[in-house]
Amino acid sequence: MRYIILLSAVIMQMCLGATYSWSVYVAPIKLLTGLQQGPVQVPFTTFYLVFPLTMVFAGTILPRTGPRFLAVTGGVLFGGGWLLASLGIKHFVFTTLGIGVMSGIGAGLAYIVPIAVCVRWFPGQKGLVTGIAVAGFGGGAALVSQAGGFFMESAGRTPFATFALFGLVFLCTAGAAGSTMKFPAKTKHCAPPPPVSISQIFRSPLFRLLYFAMFTGLAAGFGVNANLKELFPTDSFEAVRIGITGVALFAVANAAGRILWGVFFDRTKSSTAIGTNLILQSAALLASPALLTTPEGFLVLAVVCGFNYGGILVLYVATATRCWGSERIGQVYGSLFSSNIPASLAPIVAGLIYDFSGSFTPFLYGLGLLLLAAAFFARKHALLLDCPGKDGLQSLNGRG
Numbered sequence: 001m002r003y004i005i006l007l008s009a010v011i012m013q014m015c016l017g018a019t020y021s022w023s024v025y026v027a028p029i030k031l032l033t034g035l036q037q038g039p040v041q042v043p044f045t046t047f048y049l050v051f052p053l054t055m056v057f058a059g060t061i062l063p064r065t066g067p068r069f070l071a072v073t074g075g076v077l078f079g080g081g082w083l084l085a086s087l088g089i090k091h092f093v094f095t096t097l098g099i100g101v102m103s104g105i106g107a108g109l110a111y112i113v114p115i116a117v118c119v120r121w122f123p124g125q126k127g128l129v130t131g132i133a134v135a136g137f138g139g140g141a142a143l144v145s146q147a148g149g150f151f152m153e154s155a156g157r158t159p160f161a162t163f164a165l166f167g168l169v170f171l172c173t174a175g176a177a178g179s180t181m182k183f184p185a186k187t188k189h190c191a192p193p194p195p196v197s198i199s200q201i202f203r204s205p206l207f208r209l210l211y212f213a214m215f216t217g218l219a220a221g222f223g224v225n226a227n228l229k230e231l232f233p234t235d236s237f238e239a240v241r242i243g244i245t246g247v248a249l250f251a252v253a254n255a256a257g258r259i260l261w262g263v264f265f266d267r268t269k270s271s272t273a274i275g276t277n278l279i280l281q282s283a284a285l286l287a288s289p290a291l292l293t294t295p296e297g298f299l300v301l302a303v304v305c306g307f308n309y310g311g312i313l314v315l316y317v318a319t320a321t322r323c324w325g326s327e328r329i330g331q332v333y334g335s336l337f338s339s340n341i342p343a344s345l346a347p348i349v350a351g352l353i354y355d356f357s358g359s360f361t362p363f364l365y366g367l368g369l370l371l372l373a374a375a376f377f378a379r380k381h382a383l384l385l386d387c388p389g390k391d392g393l394q395s396l397n398g399r400g
Helices: 002-021 023-033 042-065 067-089 092-110 112-121 126-153 159-178 198-203 205-231 237-266 270-286 295-324 329-343 346-357 361-380 392-396
Strands: none
Touching: 002 023, 002 067, 002 092, 002 112, 002 126, 002 159, 002 237, 023 092, 023 126, 023 159, 023 205, 023 237, 042 067, 042 092, 042 112, 042 205, 042 329, 042 346, 067 092, 067 112, 067 159, 092 112, 092 159, 112 126, 112 329, 126 159, 126 237, 126 295, 198 205, 198 329, 205 237, 205 270, 205 295, 205 329, 205 346, 205 361, 237 270, 237 295, 270 295, 270 361, 295 329, 346 361
């Protein structure tokens, strides 16, 4: 039974990760609507504002509603949002409301469920099973980006018609996969741990350190991913194909990174895993101006950034589980995931910098330096990150 649940978790996450393919639609939408780079990123940024806010709420009600209700409701809303986004051909606000708001709510309700369920079914491999459970989030984007590119280039569909097709698939698939989500029977009647307030969580020094580090990693991933296709010149058909390939490679590396970083996490300390991830991503961004001079360099940057970004979505939830326990992970990681909110501004900031200067280099350099700062703090407070007492309550009370 637990392997069926794990497979369903991957399938559901493949649907929820479709928004990562957003950069494939940016250029066609700009051409159809006349909007510039910054404004076209509004649905993507709105999604990553609504998604984490909803996830904070979902984490608090998961013990009461159970996983199946949240997963099915979230899957249906997510698919419905893409259907609504197809009306963007009439006015772009429908795309923002659909993909940004409605799908953001759906993803926020559903995303935490596979993680909370799978770590209880596989308590001995928290990092690995978390990586597998969320690998679909990146892998799904690879499939959607390639399929979306095919529908628009070869089949002649507009991005808005493509949204409608994907919406129907997501609504049915995510809803069906979510219907299998349930906790192991042996935990069904266990008394839940004493609840903690959000203010308690945010007062934890460990939580604040994880929040800052996760924010920097997310900002780097969002900023690169949402603008990836535009990082390489698109003045020829071949360049367009290279850009779409880069988006797909980012997504595949994202999915692989979630699994491999999870394996690495299970075999090392939290501080080592997080610090290594931050430094590698910083190095990639600081080297990006040189890499972006050739197609091969562009594809290398897409793979490295995608791989390191995939680790962000595993290392922090696995660290939170290691420190606070699987029973509280819904609430604690729901709050930690709100670091997506400030990070979600990165694509718009990158787009505005590009519109003003004609280059993404200042933005990429700034992110690289921010990642280095986070790596420094992770190293400085390694003892805190490694949860020496293995007691989440101590960390919540500031004694971690």
